[in-house]
Amino acid sequence: MAQKTKRALFEDAGAATAPPAAPVATTGKGRHRVAMWQFFVAGLVVLMIVVGGLTRLTDSGLSITEWNLVTGVLPPLSAAGWEAEFAKYRTIPEFTEMNYDMTMVEFKVIYWWEWGHRFLGRIIGLAYLVPFAFFALRKAIPPGWTGRLFVPGLLILVQGVVGWWMVTSGLTERVDVAPYRLATHLGLAFVILALLVWNGLRLSRPEHESLAARRQRFGGMTTMLSWIGGLTFVQLLAGALVAGHDAGRGYTDWPLMNGAFLPPESTELTPFWRNIFENPALVQFDHRMIGYALFAAFVWLWFRSRRTNHARLKRWIDWVLVAATGQMLWGILTVLNGAPLAYAIVHQIGAIVLVVLLVRARYEAAYPTEQRIARA
Secondary structure (H helix, E strand, O other), rough: OOOOHHHHHHHHHHHHHHHOOOOOOHHHHHHHHHHHHHHHHHHHHHHHHHHHHHHOOOOOOOOOOOOOHHHHHHOOOOOOHHHHHHHHHHOOOHHHHHHOOOOOOHHHHHHHHHHHHHHEEEEHHHHHHHHHHHHHHHOOOOOOHHHHHHHHHHHHHHHHHHHHHHHOOOOOOOOOOOOOHHHHHHHHHHHHHHHHHHHHHHHHHOHHHHHHOOOOOOOOHHHHHHHHHHHHHHHHHHHHHHHHHOOOHHOOOEEEEEEEEEHHHHHOOOOOHHHHHHHHHOOOOOHHHHHHHHHHHHHHHHHHOOOOHHHHHHHHHHHHHHHHHHHHHHHHHHHHHHHHHHHHHHHHHHHHHHHHHHHHHHHHHHOOOOOOOOOO
């Protein structure tokens, strides 16, 4: 064997003493941290949806009449500060037409709800943008995920703008916010929640495991869950319109509405399409009908899932059907009791649970987390 040259010997020695190559930033542990961040922000969004619902149900959303992104962080710190805020509120229609006898003590109650809602929004923004920048600078974002993780952050920023856009609709000519804008605000919140949960689930497993699981996906169930998820989103928007019009308190019998299947006043607005979005009678009727169709879809989904040979997918769809059944029954109870605050907020929490379970079930269909089990 020919002797190595002096240069080759030096190269071998250098290779032996050279430091090891830098590890890849997106190790399994790093990927897990990014997933936990997504789940953490999703939890904050859940809290935000609940606080937002309570802010609406307590008629607190118009108590702060300005949007000051930085200075608005601090609430009034003196009697003069409180008087200044109350004076601004006394200029809007909600006060002059509805709450003209409100006291300072009562104003503080609704102010704190709205302030808490906005403060939590700021916390969510920071909880997303700061870690995103940190992970990006440390090159800890898994390959191909930078754009996907940027989208929820952008939507969170847009949500703040949409929230103020919603509030402005009630500051001049209305005594409440516009139902269209309320539906947009709530719908976007659920989109953000679903994206965060989906991202967290996708990132909670190594990429090679996800690719292997993808090859065993249940395509038909994945598609069905996507369609049902879309119909669920339509129902959420319909529910927001019901809330925006206080339609849940106008027809408190079931299965009829004021003794009729479709009340005659459901079509009194012209042109007709306005009734779909602006007539409280038809708004509640639509919410009921979509609910029936959606529940039938959930039952169909459950029966279809029995044909699969995947135990975990069946179990998640079992939970979806349980949540859907509970949500429908609680919705009926809410109507029969005139939609009091406690019933209404539980109904909204039920919607959150249902959406999260739907996302989890769809993930199970698209990326099964265990091997298929042979039929008996």
